[in-house]
Amino acid sequence: GITCPKPGSARRCLSAAAPHGISPMLAQSRLPSFLLLLPRLRSLAPGLAMSSATGTVTVQQPLNYRAGARVHPADGGQLEEVFEPATGRVLCKLPCSGEKEVDLAVQSAKAAFKIWSQMSGMERCRVMLEAARIIREQREEIATMETINNGKSIFEARVDIDISWQCLEYYAGLAGSLAGEHVQLPGGSFGYTRREPLGVCVGIGAWNYPFQIACWKSGPALACGNAMVFKPSPFTPISVVRLAEIFTEAGVPKGLFNVVQGGAATGQFLCQHPDVAKISFTGSVPTGMKIMEMAAKGIKPVTLELGGKSPLIIFSDSDLDNAVKGALMANFLTQGEVCCNGTRVFVERKILDTFTKEVVKCTRKIKIGDPLLEDTRMGALINLPHLNRVQGFIKQAKEQGAEVLCGGDPYVPDDPKLKNGYYMRPCVLGNCKDDMTCVKEEIFGPVMAILPFDTEEEVVERANATKFGLAGGVFTRDIQKAHRIVAALKAGMCFINNYNVSPVELPFGGYKFSGFGRENGRAAIEYYSQLKTVCVEMGDVESAF
Numbered sequence: 001g002i003t004c005p006k007p008g009s010a011r012r013c014l015s016a017a018a019p020h021g022i023s024p025m026l027a028q029s030r031l032p033s034f035l036l037l038l039p040r041l042r043s044l045a046p047g048l049a050m051s052s053a054t055g056t057v058t059v060q061q062p063l064n065y066r067a068g069a070r071v072h073p074a075d076g077g078q079l080e081e082v083f084e085p086a087t088g089r090v091l092c093k094l095p096c097s098g099e100k101e102v103d104l105a106v107q108s109a110k111a112a113f114k115i116w117s118q119m120s121g122m123e124r125c126r127v128m129l130e131a132a133r134i135i136r137e138q139r140e141e142i143a144t145m146e147t148i149n150n151g152k153s154i155f156e157a158r159v160d161i162d163i164s165w166q167c168l169e170y171y172a173g174l175a176g177s178l179a180g181e182h183v184q185l186p187g188g189s190f191g192y193t194r195r196e197p198l199g200v201c202v203g204i205g206a207w208n209y210p211f212q213i214a215c216w217k218s219g220p221a222l223a224c225g226n227a228m229v230f231k232p233s234p235f236t237p238i239s240v241v242r243l244a245e246i247f248t249e250a251g252v253p254k255g256l257f258n259v260v261q262g263g264a265a266t267g268q269f270l271c272q273h274p275d276v277a278k279i280s281f282t283g284s285v286p287t288g289m290k291i292m293e294m295a296a297k298g299i300k301p302v303t304l305e306l307g308g309k310s311p312l313i314i315f316s317d318s319d320l321d322n323a324v325k326g327a328l329m330a331n332f333l334t335q336g337e338v339c340c341n342g343t344r345v346f347v348e349r350k351i352l353d354t355f356t357k358e359v360v361k362c363t364r365k366i367k368i369g370d371p372l373l374e375d376t377r378m379g380a381l382i383n384l385p386h387l388n389r390v391q392g393f394i395k396q397a398k399e400q401g402a403e404v405l406c407g408g409d410p411y412v413p414d415d416p417k418l419k420n421g422y423y424m425r426p427c428v429l430g431n432c433k434d435d436m437t438c439v440k441e442e443i444f445g446p447v448m449a450i451l452p453f454d455t456e457e458e459v460v461e462r463a464n465a466t467k468f469g470l471a472g473g474v475f476t477r478d479i480q481k482a483h484r485i486v487a488a489l490k491a492g493m494c495f496i497n498n499y500n501v502s503p504v505e506l507p508f509g510g511y512k513f514s515g516f517g518r519e520n521g522r523a524a525i526e527y528y529s530q531l532k533t534v535c536v537e538m539g540d541v542e543s544a545f
């Protein structure tokens with residue numbers, strides 16, 4: 001059986017032992033404890049400019065996790081460099097897992113599934129609540145890891161980690177109430193349904209929310225009684241291994257949550273494995289198509305959380321301050337590398353100048369720099385090729401007639417240790433037209449396109465004129481108009497008078513090329529379980545023969 005650790009017993013030693021695999025490059029510096037103290041020191045001495053741990057860590061421990069322990073992959077071995085976006089330094093060289101390691105991870109998950117799937121929902125709930133508690137307790141350490149590996153500000157990473165433990169708490173709460181139904185049939189016969197787990201589920205993640213994506217997938221999967229093998233992006237392999245350790249500390253059977261590392265080849269081994277029952281994928285549209293093809297060959301259900309080019313519609317009757325704040329939230333979180341960003345900002349022509357002036361003023365004030373500093377609000381983009389790609393979109397936008405109203409150029413912070421980091425100034429583009437590349441394609445960087453409109457009918461048609469359908473938003477004081485607009489938007493996640501908030505209670509997912517299936521909310525349960533119908537005869541068999 002499974003026993004839950006006593007509250008507090010899973011507390012990690014955060015000293016030089018560095019159990020999470022990050023060890024200081026500077027010998028004996030006991031970095032993790034120091035990191036934990038930074039926010040407190042800052043609050044004791046507000047305004048004091050403190051240096052951060054950026055540029056001081058390397059990762060040494062294995063980043064695969066199988067059968068309850070960190071392991072070196074059994075095969076594969078191609079090495080991928082993992083960067084610290086803030087400095088351009090190499091954090092570690094990641095060995096990519098081969099077919100044998102993938103199989104070992106799947107077999108490990110299969111064995112754990114036999115135990116976990118037989119437990120009651122309440123038993124699973126207790127273990128998941130403990131995992132959520134440990135994440136909450138280690139929020140600062142995990143957020144710091146995420147910032148070092150992803151480049152996003154520590155301010156945002158903390159929110160990501162909060163959403164992550166909330167997700168596990170939410171699904172822990174649902175685990176105990178998962179049930180089928182009882183149906184009466186003629187003559188006292190009856191039927192009932194059982195909601196059963198699928199088996200070994202594969203999660204494949206993108207690099208923009210590494211820890212959170214793993215929780216959005218493992219939360220509902222584990223609550224339903226499944227096991228999981230998770231493959232993070234090779235750009236951000238670090239934090240999810242901590243999640244695997246936390247699940248083990250919380251009391252899941254060893255092997256219930258495994259991590260294999262690698263890129264496309266490793267992902268393919270996972271998707272094609274005959275013992276895998278389901279694939280949940282977060283990433284780009286082209287990869288999503290390949291995943292769906294592989295899943296089709298094994299008749300495996302898939303969830304696809306793909307890209308977007310979402311509209312944000314600002315009417316002239318909006319509260320202007322809120323609309324401006326909403327536009328920034330819709331475009332500049334995580335350096336603009338957010339799938340549901342509202343990157344096409346449609347502004348009613350009457351307020352175009354006022355709104356644009358305010359948005360540009362606020363965008364210019366965004367503090368860019370060392371992501372581990374408390375006042376930084378925009379860190380570094382994920383890597384140099386991606387920074388160059390975003391720059392390419394801006395160049396093309398200018399060539400096609402858009403006007404750069406602010407930013408768009410690479411940014412070199414004053415701190416010499418950051419000079420090779422992947423920074424750019426957030427960009428607002430004016431004079432945009434619907435047929436420009438910067439308005440049609442997902443840029444996945446801090447680039448907002450402003451587009452004027454005149455009528456409600458016109459803006460809805462233009463907002464929907466995209467192959468994507470992930471999200472959309474509207475700002476207006478007219479509540480009927482707001483509901484009319486969101487009802488007409490062909491998008492899975494719509495916001496009224498806000499943007500890019502992520503309550504775990506609400507289902508999240510796309511229409512059209514943005515994918516299908518849902519994460520979060522009760523809806524996700526449907527995608528990690530299957531119904532068995534049992535028909536019970538209380539009389540004699542009426543045979544046709």
Ligand SMILES: NC(=O)c1ccc[n+]([C@@H]2O[C@H](COP(=O)([O-])OP(=O)(O)OC[C@H]3O[C@@H](n4cnc5c(N)ncnc54)[C@H](O)[C@@H]3O)[C@@H](O)[C@H]2O)c1
Nearest residue numbers: 205206207232233263264267268283284287305306307339
């Ligand atoms: N809708 C959402 O919830 C959501 C969330 C985050 C990111 N995204 C999207 O993700 C994209 C950016 O992420 P990315 O660059 O990591 O995407 P990507 O498609 O390049 O990679 C995503 C994951 O798929 C793996 N992969 C790549 N090729 C594969 C293959 N052939 N078989 C199996 N796995 C394979 C990668 O290693 C990675 O782990 C953007 O388009 C963004 O909009 C969507």
Ligand SMILES: NCCCC=O
Nearest residue numbers: 208209338339340502
């Ligand atoms: N807050 C989570 C957004 C997921 C998309 O990238």
